[in-house]
Amino acid sequence: MDRNSLLDANLAYNQNFLAYRREFPAQADLVAVVESETSEKNRQFVERLAARLEAESTATAVTNLFTDVFYKGDLKLMGPKALLFVPETNLVELARALDQYRPFLQQFSGASNLSSLFGRVNTVIRTAPQQTNGQADSLVQALPALERIIRRAQESLLRRGTPPSPGVDALFAAGADAENRKYITFGGGRLYLVTARPRAVLPTEYPAPPRSIWRSAIGRSGSATEAEIAARRKAAQEALNEHAVKRFRVLVGEIQAEIGGVNAGVTGESVLDFDEMVQSQTDSTRATIFSLVLVALIFIFGYRQVGRPLKATACLIVGLGYTMAFTTATVGHLNILTITFVPMLIGLAIDFGVHLITR
Numbered sequence: 001m002d003r004n005s006l007l008d009a010n011l012a013y014n015q016n017f018l019a020y021r022r023e024f025p026a027q028a029d030l031v032a033v034v035e036s037e038t039s040e041k042n043r044q045f046v047e048r049l050a051a052r053l054e055a056e057s058t059a060t061a062v063t064n065l066f067t068d069v070f071y072k073g074d075l076k077l078m079g080p081k082a083l084l085f086v087p088e089t090n091l092v093e094l095a096r097a098l099d100q101y102r103p104f105l106q107q108f109s110g111a112s113n114l115s116s117l118f119g120r121v122n123t124v125i126r127t128a129p130q131q132t133n134g135q136a137d138s139l140v141q142a143l144p145a146l147e148r149i150i151r152r153a154q155e156s157l158l159r160r161g162t163p164p165s166p167g168v169d170a171l172f173a174a175g176a177d178a179e180n181r182k183y184i185t186f187g188g189g190r191l192y193l194v195t196a197r198p199r200a201v202l203p204t205e206y207p208a209p210p211r212s213i214w215r216s217a218i219g220r221s222g223s224a225t226e227a228e229i230a231a232r233r234k235a236a237q238e239a240l241n242e243h244a245v246k247r248f249r250v251l252v253g254e255i256q257a258e259i260g261g262v263n264a265g266v267t268g269e270s271v272l273d274f275d276e277m278v279q280s281q282t283d284s285t286r287a288t289i290f291s292l293v294l295v296a297l298i299f300i301f302g303y304r305q306v307g308r309p310l311k312a313t314a315c316l317i318v319g320l321g322y323t324m325a326f327t328t329a330t331v332g333h334l335n336i337l338t339i340t341f342v343p344m345l346i347g348l349a350i351d352f353g354v355h356l357i358t359r
Helices: 012-023 039-055 088-108 114-127 134-157 176-182 213-217 226-259 269-303 307-331 336-358
Strands: 030-035 066-070 191-198 263-267
Touching: 030 039, 030 226, 030 269, 039 066, 039 191, 039 226, 114 134, 191 226, 226 263, 226 269, 263 269, 269 307, 269 336, 307 336
Parallel strands: none
Antiparallel strands: 030 191, 030 263, 066 191
C-alpha cells in the first residue's frame, strides 16, 4: 500500500516528496545486516549473499527481482572510469604492488582453480635452479599471498554452499582496518551490511485492461486512462516488492545456515512496510473475529436465545461485506486504516440488530 495515500496531496511537503519520487523513481533499499565475532565470517556472509543477489538480478534469471546490489567498495561496481575516484597516492601504491607481483601473476594467470595453481607452484619449486633468479624471487615474495589464499580457501571450504573467491585483495598484505574500509562495516568490523533494491516493473508486467463494452456504454473511452495505467503499475510494483522482500529473507536465511555462528536480519523501508501490513492484517483479522464472537455471545446470553441473535450476526457480516465492496468500488482500494475500523464497525452496526430483535 502507498503510505502517501494517507496524507493530503495538497500539503507542501507531501508534494515535494511526490515530486522527488517522480524525478528519482528508484525503489527503497533492502538491507541485510550480519553480526559475528570474526570479520572473516562476516566477509563470507556478505560475499555469498551478494553473489546470490547478483545471480537473481539479471533478465535471464528465473526470479529477476533485485538491482543495485552493493556490499563493498569494489572499483568494478563504480563503472569503467572508477579509477578517477581513487586518490593519486593510492594509484601509485597500486601500480607499485602490481609491478611487484607481475612476474607471479603472469606465471600463474592460466590457473583457474586451487589445484592448477598449486600444481604450478610445485612445478616451479621442483624445477627451480640452485642459484637465485627473478623467477625464484617472485615466488618467494608471493608466498605470503599464497598463504592468505589458502587461509581464505580453508575458511570457505569448512562451510556449506558455494565458496566465494578469495579475491585479488588476498595478494596484498592488507590489515583489518583496510578490510573494514573495503566493506560496509560498523562497530570495528562486528557488523557488515549488504544493500539491494527491488527492480522496477516492466510495461509488459502491467498491461492495460482490454477494451470494455461497459466502459463505452457509460460514455467513457474503451481504453484505459493514464491514471488507471498508473494504478496498475503501482499495484504491480507493490506485488514485486513484496515478492522481493520474501525472497531476500529466504536468501539471508540460507546463507546464515551455511555460515553458522552469525546473527543476521533484514531491514529497510520496503521490509518495514511489508511487515507493518502483514502485522496489521493479522491483528485486525484476530480483532475482527474476537469482536464478532464476543458480540454474538453477549447477544445470545442477553436475550436467552440462539436463533435470532445468530441471524442478526449473519446479517451484520453481509452488511460489512457490502460496505467493503462499496468502498472498494468507489475509492478503488482499501488501505491500512480501513481494516482497523472493521472491529469498531461490528460493535456499532450490531445496534440495528439489537433494536430489531428487541421490538
